[in-house]
């Protein structure tokens with residue numbers, strides 16, 4: 352009798368989710384939720400929220416808890432402190448988010464030291480993922496886009512270019528790779544300028560560009576409020592994409608920028624990984640669901656957040672809830688899936704993303720404007736990391 356009770360009790364306990372299985376898995380998200388980059392944080396968050404709405408908040412028996420922290424802007428010291436607090440005090444298992452490179456670099460030290468998976472959902476400077484062996488990226492690197500654009504520009508007849516970029520990680524990365532590939536193809540760079548990431552006075556830079564009267568201009572500045580301020584300053588100086596070929600990364604013509612720019616955006620050519628007007632069935636469904644939840648269209652930031660959550664969910668399933676950095680990063684390496692942007696995978700060598708890069712031109716579409724795809728290159732790896740590996 353006692354034996355039967357004991358067996359019954361054991362079976363009963365087995366049927367219960369064990370103490371461990373009940374442990375929540377905590378994800379600490381560090382992003383700008385205020386200041387000039389607040390909208391970028393909101394768009395990444397839209398992707399995170401939509402994924403969790405669609406897939407639920409329990410994975411491999413564990414409840415997923417999200418803890419959000421506002422880093423305000425490009426503030427690496429704050430990002431580092433927040434990452435430390437999230438790990439030590441809030442006991443997060445995973446660090447994620449990261450719109451801005453300086454913040455991602457600072458938090459990568461914490462990821463490396465604490466052996467926590469770090470999922471970069473936007474920041475695009477190549478070397479970030481070399482700073483922690485537990486880091487991976489679901490967005491894009493600027494060199495992925497700049498390389499593709501430089502080659503396309505030369506092939507489509509552009510021979511001279513002037514480069515104008517933000518003077519920090521992603522801008523420098525974009526500038527260097529654009530120049531290397533454009534000159535490598537036979538093009539000439541007639542000059543370049545870098546503006547500060549905090550409060551740039553675009554009027555001065557626009558006037559200098561106007562005086563040079565270049566055949567084309569290559570541009571990078573972070574998404575948020577800057578692309579619109581920049582395009583207006585260029586237009587005031589008498590430069591526009593109809594007279595001067597404007598080439599840029601897709602941050603320049605994101606969903607919110609296009610809306611604000613109106614006709615000023617017409618003719619801008621960008622290289623990027625996503626646009627909400629892509630017409631695949633998966634993307635159409637994604638855009639519809641995103642609109643239902645957020646009341647607006649998604650952009651590349653939203654897709655970075657959405658795919659970042661997919662990566663986290665699938666990794667947790669593969670490790671059956673083991674959240675050690677070693678187990679999770681092993682599960683991430685080589686992961687492949689179909690994103691709203693198209694097929695993507697995580698390069699097992701670099702832990703960075705491999706994806707299709709689209710070349711798009713802004714055209715009128717209905718009552719608004721759209722990034723219309725004119726070319727695409729599949730399975731593009733980050734060229735900086737690829738060169739480091741060989």
Ligand code: PHB
Pocket residue numbers: 450451452453473474475476520521572573574602
């Ligand atoms: C970055 O800081 O890495 C960054 C920020 C905004 C972008 C792209 C890259 O649009």
